[in-house]
Amino acid sequence: MSGFPKTVLDEDGNRHDLIGDPLGRGGQGVVLRTRNAHIAVKLVTGPSGMPVSAGGEAGHTALRRRLEDVRLLPLTDMHLAQPLALLRDQVGYTMRLLGDMVPIRSLIAPPGSSLGAFYRDTGGLRRRLQLLARTAALLARLHAIPLVYADVSPNNVFVSEGHDANEVWLIDLDNLQYLSDSSAGIFTPGFGAPEVVTGRAGVTTLSDAYAFAVLAFQVLAQVHPFLGDFVEEAGWDSDEDREQLAYEGKIPWIEDADDPSNRSAHGIPRELVIPKPLLALFQRTFGPGRQRPDARPGLTEWTDLLRRLADRLLSCSACGSNFYVARDCPFCESGRGPFIQMEVHRWDPEFDDDGGSAVSTEPVWRKIIDLADNGALAGLVQRHVIAPVLAAADDEPVLRIRQVPGGIQVELLTDCEVHLLLRGRLQRLEGRKLLPVPIPGDESLLHFGPLDRPHRLARLRWHGNGA
Template structure:
């Protein structure tokens, strides 16, 4: 059976009317249940032995403790003659394929791309999807069949929620060969060849394809040589026997379609793609893992600006909006560092040493007079290494969540803690979580207000003088430096 029935019945005798197909993957399809809050996954397999195995797998998955993950778990099993289950599905969600593939009826790629939320939204959704898969891997599980059909995202362009819907794909990784589960176009070369089972690296390959396709609107392995060649060429490309479309030296499989990579891929994302589809096609251990994908996708999204002209988003290092050519708006660059108040920065050789030492161990210069831990946080931070950056404009505030505040990833890391806005040449800041955060300059310190009231401070172009401490001044914590950049710079 490949078409959906009008209705299905669960093991308790409850009937569900199926109203439309939401997505289709390597094993079956997902249908919306009348009412909108539930969905039915139907697995298409006529082999009695495989049906029994899949039924046992579904029962096993239903027993897994996955409450901390954004996965639609099975609620009730379906009765024969259908194999599948009923799952909860949040209203207003659609498969990622609506952002990864331009519909046939659309005539122009760029307006459609921007209308779907543009670059930043795609980066953020992909980052959260990578986060989710990485958490799953952390539990010793693999998803087995990532594709744009079973990754669901918020339907509205302002939403950034992500859900995995095919929970029956979950399994423990297997190094043995055999019939691998994958959606055509997303299976790793070793799965297609049948010499490896599913594992975290086959998930990583599939996700890399999804990410590249969603951002660049072209499959990374299917270039013009495949589109214009015999059907066997596609299979060769997917097995890794042809160069990927952006191979730095081999041009045999270049693609004439898709968006310019400089528009949609940061330099660090380009590095991941070269690893994933260059060396990673033949050497599976060279593939970047899901945690690295998540980290770099989040960082790329943080480094995007909103264009005041066409409302699209683009990377802050672009000289102007690549979509319409309008000059960059005025923006604030927020740089995140790690601050250790117990360390002194030597005024002579700039070496760092602990506050308890009376002199610099490198050059023997005496410790500055009057140095205390509180005084140190007002001066330059020793051995500062920038952890990440984010930008905000007058049209796009910065919401600092636990991901930026602590480096935390996964579910719960997206709750906003501090809001920072740019209005009229001033920074407006407030605490959103009831915690008191300290804003420091060379002239003193002030605590951010909690609640609807916001503190505002002037900010001048050039090197920032304001530093926001995201933790106790007496302990190791992150700080944010704010630097105003004028229009066009």
Template sequence: MDISGHTYVLTEKLGKGGQGVVWKTDNPKVLVKGFTAKDQAQRERWLEQIAWLMRQDLAALNIARPLALLRAPRAGYILELMDGLIPLTRLLESFAVDGVDGYLLRGGLARRVQLLMKLASTLSLLHSRGMAFGDLSPDNIYVSAETEHAELWLIDCDNISFESQPCRALYTPDYGAPELVRGQADFSTLTDIWSFAVIAYQLLTGNHPFKGDMVSSGEPALEAQALRGDLPWIGHSEDRSNATECGIALGTVATGKLTQLFALCFEQGLTEPTERPSMAYWLEALHQANERIVHCQACTSSYLFNRECSCSFCGTALAENFALFNEYHFIPPDQLPELDGNDSKDKGRLDKTGRFAVLQPDCKLMLRANIPSQWYSESLPPLLQLELSDDGLWIEPLQSKVAIQRESKINQVPRRMKLNAELRGASNAEFLLHVGDLAKPHLLWRFKW
């Protein structure tokens, strides 16, 4: 019974951690978290923490926060969570049991990237408010049970705290930052980032980043050393002593930018937590990876666009009817500096950003601005939408001015318009999509049609 007098029947234990246990109830949208420690002082501190947490503004975050305390003598609270969610642990276990087949059957790469984007967004927003989540692990991350969906929510948020006033540093084995495992630090945004990186690596590759062949085939003491940060991670740039051939190779499921972030976190960030890339950088890299996802029509898996233009899992060639969009920064001619020999002065300058996006038939592509280094809003507004269909390429402005250019001719796109399919391939001329005010520096997407 909660303090308002509502009663709940506990029906199924979902998980148990260091501080308590989470139950399903006879209401499919209500869970109960019970505190299990016997120490009275610890119990009172925990109740004070939950009461404080209930007063905090966690709006716009995918966090199932406490709604009401349980009536004494029980210690705990109720939380509301949408039905049809399961712990992320089950998704990780599916790879351990079924290997690559399980990976593909449960949404493949595309779904995993989408889940990580939502997790990175939630953590980045929380960090922007000066808060750390604390004990982040697959047990307190809940995701859609159905593979067609990619909902994600955080539960068991007992350890959320302002970074200037951290909670006691509990952690889940395998996911605690090395400084937590060694007892040398409290929770912080930097320990959250470590836990996120471990979860992301596991979700993408099926491997724990510090449990390579040396650890998995060695004495139990080696695992403890690895989690304390005394051994190299499995993808170390120089020390291959703990590498592994198990799981999926990182290069198959991660872009170069994501690979760099993992290396930065698990090498320099191993002993220097401030070197770990912020959640905003992870979010930017995940968004760019999502724009490169290709859906295979042969094995129904998804993979990153590659130079071979073939599926990384079955080898089937990508059909040639896709469209590829490369991003540039465009600087108008009148805003270029006066330099001798500047041959761009008459037509402006294009600076390639390295970002590109793939659009397949019967798919839609929403293009946004680059993620800023400080992520402070729930989502970046979509600037335009592209759709590739049998009758052509549809271009729809959303929250930005859009203009289309071919050679020297530029036309505004005030509303949804189409490049006809019969024009495709008629010439080698490229199209430029200007996104923003033509008179100012703006983003530009270059493509062939």
């Protein structure tokens, strides 16, 4: 921590001892832990990367104005590290931070790591998809206000350190601003949208979407989407800075559908972790979206797809990896273990022309209950499965479904209304209920909501080993 103070005072006279290496560096500063696990400090840095001294009043006044603006924003019940107090002797402030949180960069392997072991040890594919879905949902909620986060990067997104929780928080809120054409060009190198990097435009919700896509690709594939062989192999005597050209959107991304000139053999094989629907979102962002921001998918679309993919994973009992349910384990070629599929439809109590209630022909959601997963989050069904949800903070677990001796246990975790239809008998679900193992012709149905109103309905189907 050479060049950083060991202690800072805030405007209320509270002393904060700074410990450890910086938690992260963003486009405008550095964030450090204090001895209080729930308080962090942001120091605004200058061009040299060192903290800016308060010196005159200009820096303090500008930061105070930004923080006062943040306090007036409609940010109730969002997972955002709210600013607490300005510092006295440095341009910066204290912020509230949950304990046991780490930057999402902890899910990106450091150089020289064994990628397979690192990927499994940090939660695998399922945890990455779940955390990215929560990040996208949080950004989408900001965009709906409409606010721009401005500096999406691996250092500003914080996630639960332990694998028994999937919380996501955003820090560095002094960059928040309402959407306008005059927004400043704030970004972390490697994560800025081309129009922001080149100065053609300020930050927007679509530049946030671009930065999120860079982050998501790096977390999933363990390689930057633009640092391919063409960029990395440029010699020291090259007349062009290919890395800078890539960040400016002037070089194709490593999986470009139309131009293979910048492919990369590094990272996790893309086909193992990025299925075609997700690859299509990346292509829209990094292909035409390099030069046309309006071609990029927004954060709501990212949220929906990432949630759907996270709900379609199984665990391999042989090697511990996560993989998509449509195949055997691609990492060790072991067969699929048993699982329960929830096929969710829309249901309307109004009678149709044939005298029956109306059920949507196509499922609106599919959720896999992984019976090989014994973790703390195993069998949890989030609210987005049973009802449309955007805000990450509202997507709490509503059910737990797991296999126990004697059958399938369904446990209600909230006060939502759930009805069970089993062998022709309809009953309200309360607490825990033991069901027989669902087999074709004897399946259980779950109604999520009052029976006299439209709601979602789920059919539980059991699949045995290799099925």
